Each structure stands twice: as structure tokens, then as C-alpha cells.
Amino acid sequence: xxxxxxxxxxxxxxxxxxxxxxxxxxxxxxxxxxxxxxxxxxxxxxxxxxxxxxxxxxxxxxxxxxxxxxxxxxxxxxxxxxxxxxxxxxxxxxxxxxxxxxxxxxxxxxxxxxxxxxxxxxxxxxxxxxxxxxxxxxxxxxxxxxxxxxxxxxxxxxxxxxxxxxxxxxxxxxxxxxxxxxxxxxxxxxxxxxxxxxxxxxxxxxxxxxxxxxxxxxxxxxxxxxxxxxxxxxxxxxxxxxxxxxxxxxxxxxxxxxxxxxxxxxxxxxxxxxxxxxxxxxxxxxxxxxxxxxxxxxxxxxxxxxxxxxxxxxxxxxxxxxxxxxxxxxxxxxxxxxxxxxxxxxxxxxxxxxxxxxxxxxxxxx
Ligand SMILES: *Cc1c(COP(=O)(O)O)cnc(C)c1O
Numbered sequence: 001x002x003x004x005x006x007x008x009x010x011x012x013x014x015x016x017x018x019x020x021x022x023x024x025x026x027x028x029x030x031x032x033x034x035x036x037x038x039x040x041x042x043x044x045x046x047x048x049x050x051x052x053x054x055x056x057x058x059x060x061x062x063x064x065x066x067x068x069x070x071x072x073x074x075x076x077x078x079x080x081x082x083x084x085x086x087x088x089x090x091x092x093x094x095x096x097x098x099x100x101x102x103x104x105x106x107x108x109x110x111x112x113x114x115x116x117x118x119x120x121x122x123x124x125x126x127x128x129x130x131x132x133x134x135x136x137x138x139x140x141x142x143x144x145x146x147x148x149x150x151x152x153x154x155x156x157x158x159x160x161x162x163x164x165x166x167x168x169x170x171x172x173x174x175x176x177x178x179x180x181x182x183x184x185x186x187x188x189x190x191x192x193x194x195x196x197x198x199x200x201x202x203x204x205x206x207x208x209x210x211x212x213x214x215x216x217x218x219x220x221x222x223x224x225x226x227x228x229x230x231x232x233x234x235x236x237x238x239x240x241x242x243x244x245x246x247x248x249x250x251x252x253x254x255x256x257x258x259x260x261x262x263x264x265x266x267x268x269x270x271x272x273x274x275x276x277x278x279x280x281x282x283x284x285x286x287x288x289x290x291x292x293x294x295x296x297x298x299x300x301x302x303x304x305x306x307x308x309x310x311x312x313x314x315x316x317x318x319x320x321x322x323x324x325x326x327x328x329x330x331x332x333x334x335x336x337x338x339x340x341x342x343x344x345x346x347x348x349x350x351x352x353x354x355x356x357x358x359x360x361x362x363x364x365x366x
Pocket of ligand 1: 058060092185186198
């Protein structure tokens with residue numbers, strides 16, 4: 001069986017370095033917000049090209065802290081509307097709601113799966129104060145067009161970069177540095193994944209960075225002095241140490257994902273399979289390789305029978321979830337079409353090229 005994602009194999013590559021880091025960590029006797037977190041923050045800010053990086057507990061908390069930070073800066077207030085792609089992982093939407101803001105769903109482009117810039121403008125109201133873009137499956141959203149819209153309506157532009165670590169535009173600017181602020185997740189399956197939960201915020205805005213640093217640690221400005229109603233959303237020290245080890249491998253891993261994707265795009269020739277759009281640049285780091293298939297169940301069953309494990313990202317659109325009942329009546333046909341027909345093929349830095357070729361052959365015989 002070719003696994004959808006072999007996480008053990010992904011991390012086994014770093015075993016010796018992890019053990020070394022763990023031993024030093026154990027010996028240090030210092031376990032919260034230590035040198036591991038601050039070193040990783042510096043290195044990840046440098047990697048993204050931003051002035052600031054704040055390590056936090058997970059990707060969801062990173063998004064919520066960005067919104068709370070802007071609320072503290074009085075750039076947002078409860079009840080403000082935030083434009084969000086309808087086609088996303090539900091965490092993007094839940095974070096908006098958690099901060100007391102109102103999500104406004106916008107349809108994607110069916111070829112890139114990302115928010116359609118020409119659909120954004122007609123959803124901007126007097127209450128709209130921000131756009132949360134998602135670089136879905138690892139492909140950058142159309143940031144130039146979206147930035148123009150944000151500028152003309154004076155909207156904050158926030159990136160949900162949880163799937164796009166290392167994605168780069170043609171000018172060499174990376175995800176995390178393409179808007180006013182960005183949220184990353186280091187959930188184990190992401191392109192840069194911890195061995196547990198983790199997340200980060202990147203920004204060039206010093207005031208925002210300062211507030212988020214306080215908020216993640218009970219609103220503390222100095223020991224036992226609390227200026228704001230904060231929370232405990234700290235990045236764990238041991239996860240920061242592991243992440244710093246893996247960061248050095250991220251570009252190589254992303255290149256490997258692109259190589260596999262190029263093989264799929266060139267090799268898969270089957271009328272029943274609609275392949276994703278890719279312009280051959282570094283603007284896509286293939287967190288997922290997602291195809292559309294009319295009869296998804298038959299396709300996944302067939303793959304399984306042939307020894308290939310596939311997955312679905314995601315089977316139910318956020319606005320169709322029971323938890324979001326107030327949005328169940330929205331009509332978002334492109335989003336619903338994608339959620340009904342999408343299938344994710346195996347792609348990871350440890351998928352062998354031989355297995356990838358076998359997957360192509362199996363799919364062409366479907
Ligand atoms: C993974 C993910 C998140 C949430 O990250 P967690 O670390 O699991 O909280 C948010 N948005 C998107 C698009 C994601 O893929």
C-alpha cells in the first residue's frame with residue numbers, strides 16, 4: 001500500500017538531530033519561551049523575509065491572535081466583516097467567528113481553487129474591514145489583484161499561510177510577507193510540521209507584533225505585569241527546537257513536492273481526471289495535489305484496490321457544516337462542486353519517484 005502520507009518516514013530523517021536537541025533541552029532545565037522559541041522566531045522571520053515572527057500554539061490561535069491584535073490596535077472591532085474564501089479549511093472561518101467578527105464567503109476560481117479576485121469587490125460593504133486570503137493547497141492566492149482591492153477600500157490583508165510555507169511569488173517574496181500579517185500552522189502534516197501542535201504569526205508591523213507577543217502570554221508586558229486580557233497561546237519550546245531543525249530542509253522538501261507534482265501533471269492523461277492549475281513557478285509548494293473526479297467514490301475505491309491511499313480536502317464546505325448552520329442556505333456552487341469532486345493524491349517529500357510513477361500508471365488505467 002502506498003500511504004497517503006508517511007509521517008513517521010518524514011520525521012525519521014531528522015532522528016539524530018531531534019535526539020541531540022532533546023538532550024540539550026532536557027539538560028537546560030528551561031522549558032517555556034526559552035532560547036529555542038526565540039531562535040526559531042528569528043530564523044523563521046528571516047526565512048519569510050519579515051521583520052517579526054511570533055511563535056504560538058497552533059495555526060488557529062495564530063489567526064485569532066492576529067484579529068485580536070488588530071482589535072487592540074482599534075483597526076478592527078467586533079461585528080466587522082472579513083472576506084474569506086468559501087473554499088477553505090474550516091479553521092479560517094472559525095477564527096473569524098472566535099474573534100467576534102463576521103465572515104463573508106467568496107467563491108474560488110475553479111482552476112486554482114483559490115479565492116477569485118473578481119468576486120471579492122461585489123462582497124465589500126461598508127462593514128468590510130479585512131480580507132483573509134488562504135493560499136490553498138500551497139498555491140499563493142492572486143495577491144497583486146487582491147492587494148489592489150484592499151488598497152482601494154482601505155482593508156487589512158491577512159494571509160492564512162497554513163498550507164504555504166516557502167511559497168514564493170515571481171519577485172521572490174514569500175508567503176507570510178505578502179500582506180499586512182500572516183498566520184502559519186506547524187501541524188505535523190503541513191510542509192513545515194512539528195511533532196505536535198505549533199503555529200506562528202509573521203508581520204512587518206511592529207505595533208501588531210508587540211501586542212501579539214503580549215496576548216499569547218496572558219497580556220504580560222513584564223513578569224507578573226499584565227496590560228491586556230491575554231491568553232496562553234505560547235509555542236512550546238521543544239516544538240520550536242524540532243521546527244528549527246526541519247526549517248533547514250524546507251526548500252529541498254518543497255522542491256521534491258514540485259517534482260512529484262510535475263510528474264503527475266505530465267503523466268496523468270485520463271479524461272475522467274481534471275488536473276490542478278500550476279504555472280511551473282515557486283508560487284505553489286504543493287501541500288496537496290488535488291484533482292477533480294466526477295465519481296469520486298468509485299475513483300478512491302479503485303485506487304485503494306490498486307494499493308494507493310487517497311484523501312479528501314475537504315469533503316464538506318464550511319458553509320454546509322452543522323456547526324455553521326446560519327450559513328447553510330448560502331448558494332456557493334463552485335465551492336460545493338469542488339468539495340463534492342475533489343480527491344487528494346499522495347504527495348510528500350518522502351514519496352519515492354518510483355511510487356509516484358506507479359500512481360500515474362494506476363490512474364491512467366482508471
Ligand atoms: C491547518 C490549517 C489551519 C489550522 O492550523 P492548526 O495548527 O491545525 O490549528 C488553518 N487554516 C488552514 C488553511 C489550514 O490548513
